[in-house]
Amino acid sequence: MELEMERKVLNKKISTYLKAIAIVMMVFHHFFAFPDRLLQEDLYTTWNLGGGKPFEQLIGEMCKLCVCIFAFISGYGTYISFKKYERFRERIIYCLKKIFKLVGMYWIALLCFFLPLLALFQKVTFSQVVSNVLLGSNSMMHVAWYVRFYIIALLVLCLYSALENRKSSWIFDVVMCFIVPIALDVLIPGNEISHYYPIFMLGYIFSKYNLYERYESFIKSNIARSAASIVVLLGLLVLRLKIGDMICHVSMITFIGPVFCYVLAFVLKWIAKCRWIEKILLFLAQYSIWYWFLHAIFHEGILPIQKIGYLPHNIFLIVIWVFIILTPVAVLLQYIYKACLKCIEVVFIKNIKINK
Structure with a gap:
């Protein structure tokens, strides 16, 4: 399995990069694509x-593809x-482990970082904390909306894989990738699932049918x-500028994402x-989920914290x-x-021994 992964265009190392x-891209997107989130001018x-x-706003808006990259390589x-x-x-056990890992990291970031800081500057209620812990609110x-999305997308894909094993067909893949999200968007306009699920599913399809490898052959x-x-990518970006973000209830990033990931x-x-560039990329990837959660603190409506984030004033230095x-x-x-995982493991093993 490891050998097969390494033969992929998006192998483990490239996916990490x-x-x-x-x-x-995500940090740039959240810091500069939304001027209305700034609590102070200049x-x-x-x-x-x-x-x-x-x-900086134009580049920030283009960096919206950041979530698309994460969703695509996750599906892949x-x-x-x-x-x-x-x-x-x-597969269910595998998915539950992946979900537990992401939710556990989210809880740590929420309770150990966000809660203390928000409580210093804002009134935080117990019901608000509970609602955020249970992902009922962000x-x-x-x-945190992506945590909800990831849970649903992964479980849906897991359930779909059971059907796929019985009767595998590209028609089913197309239905799951486009028809279901389109129907969902019609019923519940603007929901986060239908916006990003197609690119998640498309990553799965590209891996399943070796589409990158076929393209290279x-x-x-x-x-x-x-x-x-590059020509296709530029064409898709221009098309997005012309027709907007959506086409027939499907986000344009669904079509841009696979091409962008390949070029990148x-x-x-x-x-x-270059060795030092690789080291930086590996380090950023290692803590990417933490950076994803933590950088959101600068846009949670607290001016003193936001000022710290924008301290250098230069967009790239920021x-x-x-x-x-x-x-x-x-x-x-x-x-x-x-440390929490270690404690849980110790308690779990201890309970098993007691039961025996």
Whole structure:
């Protein structure tokens, strides 16, 4: 299974690099794509282009593809894991472990970081804490919606895999990828599931049918393949600017995502040959989930904290600064998370011995 993964275009190493780039894009997106979230003017030096939106806002909006990258590579890797766990019961256990890991990290970030800071500046009620812990609300951490999405998307894909084993067909894949989310969006407009589930499912499909590998076997030349991919990507980006974010209830990032991931993977394969760049990418990827949660604190409606995030004023230095100040927190929370897992493991083993 490991050998098969390494033969994939999006192998384990490339997927790790993509996570690192995605988290950098996410920070840029949340810090500069939403000027209305700023609690004070002049928090940073804007780059005006002589009309229209400023440079940093345009780049920030393009960086919306960050969630798309995470969703796509999650779906891509899920198929490979499902091949390893052929029984439905094994797949359920695998999915529950993945969910428990993400939810556990979310709880640690919420209770050990967000709750103390928010309580210093705002009134936080017990019911609000309970609602956020149970993922019924994301009022304390606005990025927590993805945790809900991931739980639902992974379980739906797990249930679908049981049906897929009985009668595998690309028609079923298309229905699951587009028809179901479209129907859901018609019934519940603007829901987060129908917006990102297609790209999650598309990652699963690309892995299942080896679409990247087939593309590379069809166009042998690296230069021609890269040029064609960039042309398609630019065409899709222009199309998005022309028609907007949605087309027939399907987000444009669904179509842009796979092409963008492929182009980015090709670029990263060469850039990461530089040892120090690879080390930075691996480090960012290692703590990417923590960075995802933690950076949201700068846009939870607390001016003193927001000022700290925008302290350097230069848009690029702000992004670097955010990672610098959040890294010690991420490392500490990772330590707490592992300590909690160790305690749970000790208690669990102890209970087993008592029962025996």
